[in-house]
Amino acid sequence: MRFRAVPLLLLTLSLGAAASFAATVKLLNVSYDPTRELYQDFNAAFAKAWKAKTGQDVEIQQSHGGSGKQARSVVDGLEADVVTLALSYDIDAIANAGVLPKNWQTRLPNNSAPYTSTIVFLVRKGNPKKIKDWDDLVKPGVQVITPNPKTSGGARWNYLAAWGYALRKYGNDPAKAKDFVQRLFKNVPILDTGARGSTVTFVERGIGDVLLAWENEALLAVREIGKGQFQIVAPSLSILAEPTVTVVDKFANKHKTAALAKAYLDYLYTPEGQEIAARHYYRPRNQAVAAKYAQQFPQVQLFTIDQMFGGWPKAQKEHFADGAVFDQITGAGR
């Protein structure tokens, strides 16, 4: 080769290739409203574990909002690597858009629900309206705070918990259950789009007598946000809420983060991940961790959505689809 500087080119290329400066891999977790604090802690722990295991730095970005709204954002193109949403139906909606397989729920243990929660009542200190159970929420003059089931996964759990109680009380009479839930929603002065918004309405804005809340959100309010100002009332019956998680295959593959995303979700099932969930007042699946934190969770008789409603698709269609029961009882869409 006649050009004498070509060896310099090759040498420099080699030196450049040898230069190694660790860069950060990014992962986007699109989650629902009240999981901010949980995933802040979890992300830090996972990043540390991943770094120790692989030497790779990982930066996990979080996005939070009403579960249904978040699912729509992913369907509309928000390139989440993983979703950790309030209910499986919202992830089904993403699967229907073709960005992840329809059997996604079989890919992780416990139907891809690494932790559970339930719906409880948060009332003001001293429980001035003497609220003890669902019946008290339909009394005139009681203001109930809950988000909008159209946009919030937590709100759908709230609604179905109330409906399930009414069905049990009235001998599985759907008409009476409908009347019961209708009376309950007549006592709702504001419908926030997400659970965290409802917490703000109740805790910070001082509106309402009772907040229907995720158990973890209620415990957070009692023990940390509004210490000494609130107390939890456990109803006689509530629903077993199973927030679900999965990798969004299309976007994770596009970002080449599929393995990292899977490891991220797998870490939720490890004792470390379960411990973090329990510390943030989510009920862990791991028996040992659950036993360790049993004291912090009130004893509530729980039913599942499959038992009472035949699963999420059926419940969604009958209650939350446009023109379905929720629209009928609130007069929406008229």
Next chain:
Amino acid sequence: MNPFRGWWLGALLLGLTVVSPLRAWQEAPPVDETQEPAQPTLEEKVEELDQKVRILQRQDELEKEAAAEKAKTATGVTSGRDGFSFKSNDGAYVLKLRGYVQLDGRFYSGDDERPATDTFILRRVRPIFEGTVFKIFDFRIMPDFGGGTTVLQDAYIDARFSPKIKIRAGKFKPPVGLERLQSGTDILFVERGFPTSLLPNRDLGVQLFGDLAGGNVSWAAGVFNGVVDGGSGDLDGNDGKDYAARLFFQPFLADNGSWKGLGFGVAAITGDQQGTLTSTGLAAYRTPGQQTFFSYRSDGTAAGTVIADGERFRLTPQAHLYRGPFGLLTEYAISRQEVRRGTVAAELENTALQVTASWVFGGEPTYRAVSPKKPFDREAGTWGAFEVAARYNRLELDDDTFPLFANPASAAEAAEAWSLGLNWYLNRNVRIYLDYERTTFEGGAATGDREDESVLFSRFQISF
């Protein structure tokens, strides 16, 4: 619990009138008329009113939040660091106004034998009009008023059928030189290196291009009028056309990992070009200080003027690496041209190489731009990003060029330059350059070598 209670006592009557009918389903239950209804106390009424006012305030707050959220995704007029944009509601039509201005200072030292003028110059003044029509058709128009002249640099239309296949037609950069394909706002030094001098600048033509494997492989192929080394053209002087192709690999781009900034590839452009006495089809080459150090013989006669006469072939292997704060760009170029002077013909091959390396403090380099982590802000005590850079580049003329096709007393046989640069990125839009370039020559003088060139460059650049 209620700091406004005293105030509300005064507003009680008015408030009850205004807010009581707001929600039908909040109305009181039917009253048993056989019983005397319990009258609420004043305190209870105040409490009720307080709740209603809080509800109204919260509803107002939620409406504002919803409006703000909607505004985030609403289409319309936007402005920001990437310019100004007008967008139709469905996103199918977009007009973007962008542009950049570069004020350079060139200060020569030791230019006794070949005096050069120290000067400030508006190197580039380029308003950019970009847009989209019918969703998939993009256009770009970019004139340049730099140096006191007006040149149409870019004017083309793209049709985006898919990320894998797009068509571009108009005047634009042929897909050849790595550094040439970088925007003039993103190059590391004030002036590009010698390999760019051997490769086309802008030309008229049509190209197909696209990205494969999620952007890991870029390809392009096109046909162009054909321009001289380092040149641009608006009109062809002969029937011959140049055919260009480029393949560029960034195997870890989609990975978004630490090697995402690695890219390498090769490009070539070839065609038959026929020069004339008035338009020779051959280029002169300039130093980094923009002084001509090589040109072919030309006296206006067929016997004394060298013209392009046949195949022209240019090839350029190229690579870059951006990893953490480190950046590396290297490019080698071969320009082979059949030429003729009178009855004597020859094939001449000129070559050039450049290797640049850089290190950024307070930001991360990419092929496209450096984005400071913390923009310059005196009050916040942040300084933007700084970049130190060094470059080696060299251009060699074919030995057979001399003396028949070029005068060895005035045209150098080779030029070799070392450059040191300091760049200050105040933010994404404002950048200040300070470069020192020293170029040495082989030949190019009546006796010995042409005088070395030492230039201090400065540039103040704003782009949006």
